[in-house]
Amino acid sequence: MAVGIRVEHVNPFVTSTMETFAKMVGVEAKPGKLMLKKDAKLEYDISGIIGLSGNAKGMVAMSFPKHTAVAVCNKFMSADYNDLHRDILDAVGELVNIVAGYAKRDLTEFAINISLPSVIVGPNHQIIDAKDAVSFVVPFTCPLGPFHLAVSLKST
Amino acid sequence: MKILLVDDSSTMRRIQKNTLEKIGHTDVTEAEDGVDAIKKLAAGGFELVLMDWNMPNMTGIEALKKIKADPATKDIPVIMVTSESEKTRIMEAIQSGAANYVVKPFQPETLAEKISSIKK
Numbered sequence: 001m002a003v004g005i006r007v008e009h010v011n012p013f014v015t016s017t018m019e020t021f022a023k024m025v026g027v028e029a030k031p032g033k034l035m036l037k038k039d040a041k042l043e044y045d046i047s048g049i050i051g052l053s054g055n056a057k058g059m060v061a062m063s064f065p066k067h068t069a070v071a072v073c074n075k076f077m078s079a080d081y082n083d084l085h086r087d088i089l090d091a092v093g094e095l096v097n098i099v100a101g102y103a104k105r106d107l108t109e110f111a112i113n114i115s116l117p118s119v120i121v122g123p124n125h126q127i128i129d130a131k132d133a134v135s136f137v138v139p140f141t142c143p144l145g146p147f148h149l150a151v152s153l154k155s156t
Numbered sequence: 157m158k159i160l161l162v163d164d165s166s167t168m169r170r171i172q173k174n175t176l177e178k179i180g181h182t183d184v185t186e187a188e189d190g191v192d193a194i195k196k197l198a199a200g201g202f203e204l205v206l207m208d209w210n211m212p213n214m215t216g217i218e219a220l221k222k223i224k225a226d227p228a229t230k231d232i233p234v235i236m237v238t239s240e241s242e243k244t245r246i247m248e249a250i251q252s253g254a255a256n257y258v259v260k261p262f263q264p265e266t267l268a269e270k271i272s273s274i275k276k
Contacts, residue, residue: 016261023261024171077167078174090167098260101239 010034010136010151012106013060016099017149021142024098025076029142037135037150044148045069045123046089048096051115058133058153060103062096068145075144084121093117099149110155130154157271158183158201162193162219163208163237172206172237172267179268190214194222197229204271207254209238209245217245217252224253233274 014031021029042063049061064072066084073091074081081088097117104112120127129135133154140147159176161184163169169186176184185202187193189211197205205223209216216236223229233255238245246257255274258267 020261023263023266077170079170087167087170090165091171094165094167094171098239102259102261 007034007136009056009107009110009153010138012103013099013149013151014138015106016103017062017138017140019102020095020098021072025072025095025142025144027072027075027142027144029140029147031149032139032141035137035139037129037137037152042125042127042137042148042150045121045125046084046092047120047125047127047150048092049118049120049127050096050100052100052110052112052153053115054110054112054156056107056110056112056153056155058130058135058151059127060096060100060152061127061148061150062092062099063148063150064092065145065147068142068147071144072142072147089119089121093119110153157181157203158185160185160187160193160196160202160205162187162190162205162211162216164189164211165208168208175264175267176206178264179271181271190216190219190222193219197223197232200228202232204274205232205234207234207236209236209249217249220249220252220254235270235274 018029044063045066046069047061047063049059052058073088076091100114129152133152135152138149173184187196191214207216220234236249236254236257239260256270258270
């Protein structure tokens, strides 16, 4: 039987983001108010995206302004890049990979599998969610800058 | 302690190598997948393997089984590093001979504790 998508299903991704930033970036990421994602545009410059499949399908994305991505990934990798570099983009992909992988443990009813991460670069880029998917955005702040977590899920 | 760090992501190898340095382990060799790990282990001298799970060519669990099946490498402790914390996978790793496991995300202290536990 298909499981209805509820706001509660976003919580594992929020918790996983907070834990990943605390443990592997070394900063506190604070979630803001969860919002319904009303259109495809994300406000920022770089998004790491993971596809989700199983008894639910969809995606999780972490979207950063360029300065936040560089600062977060520099701290994550103990690096010192001044601008977007291939290593920064790879690190964005690894961050979303860790967040999605860790969130799976609390979404056992969906038996979720995760794809390899992809990274999209470009101001105000669009991510088109699956038709009929329920999509949420959680704005985060951390000492290195703001970012968004977007989760889109549809039970199958 | 001579450590072989196995991960297909150069970014994750870099992050884990930095973490190992922070906890005092500087003799670290990198391998980019299970095949590369088996090849590098044949050279001898390694005292610990940190093995990612999901890798192309040969996965971490396949490499673990090969390491444990080879008399020359079977006594080298292997710590599995995974981003997925399902008990079934962890059980499979332990049953296949893994000395311990660490789930991403992890803090340097957690990795240090796991390494210390197998040195005892």
